Amino acid sequence: MSQSLLNAFVKRVRDEAASDKPTTALRELLKDSFSQRNSMADAIAAQEEDEVLLFEDETCSIWTCRYYPDIVLPPHEHRMTVHIAVYQGNEVEVLYHRGQGYLRHAQNRVVSEGEVLSLGSDAVHAVTAEGIGQSHAIHIYEGPLTKVKRSLFDWTNGSEIEFTMENFHAMLRKRSELDELKV
Ligand SMILES: [Fe+2]
Numbered sequence: 001m002s003q004s005l006l007n008a009f010v011k012r013v014r015d016e017a018a019s020d021k022p023t024t025a026l027r028e029l030l031k032d033s034f035s036q037r038n039s040m041a042d043a044i045a046a047q048e049e050d051e052v053l054l055f056e057d058e059t060c061s062i063w064t065c066r067y068y069p070d071i072v073l074p075p076h077e078h079r080m081t082v083h084i085a086v087y088q089g090n091e092v093e094v095l096y097h098r099g100q101g102y103l104r105h106a107q108n109r110v111v112s113e114g115e116v117l118s119l120g121s122d123a124v125h126a127v128t129a130e131g132i133g134q135s136h137a138i139h140i141y142e143g144p145l146t147k148v149k150r151s152l153f154d155w156t157n158g159s160e161i162e163f164t165m166e167n168f169h170a171m172l173r174k175r176s177e178l179d180e181l182k183v
Helices: 003-018 023-047 165-170
Strands: 051-056 059-069 072-076 081-086 089-101 102-112 117-118 124-130 134-143 151-153 159-160
Touching: 003 023, 003 051, 003 059, 003 134, 003 159, 023 059, 023 081, 023 134, 059 124, 072 089, 072 165, 081 089, 081 124, 089 117, 089 134, 102 117
Parallel strands: none
Antiparallel strands: 051 059, 059 134, 072 124, 072 151, 081 117, 081 134, 089 102, 089 124, 151 159
């Protein structure tokens, strides 16, 4: 059930990503998908890993994403538009302004279940969850995310760091360590 739901979802995403107006079409598709919010959340919960690439081609990359409230993924860029739809819990986008040689915290944007947030191609964010338990989301990127050379950004001085999985994991932080998430 879960996998067939995701397979059908991927097919729809591919159609919309290849359409004339992918940004609008993908946002509408994600809003429509909330009519199956519980089933989508179950399907994301059933994935073996917290982040799973369901599909990628030149037009789109589709990921299932589960995050934890006590772990924060390091600041990074995508170099393409991303649409984030949350089916369970709350995902938190820790958004930064990026300037010449610096990174400055701008704001935190909570994306709650039943919401879609789109970030532009120049966005830089760190990611975590909020509340009880994991967040369960779909992230759709308007291009081939794994084929693009992109950067992580140092937590303290904002300098660019090559995006590798090794660097990514080394830069994970606990929520309690970050001023950006203190209330
Ligand atoms: Fe991201």
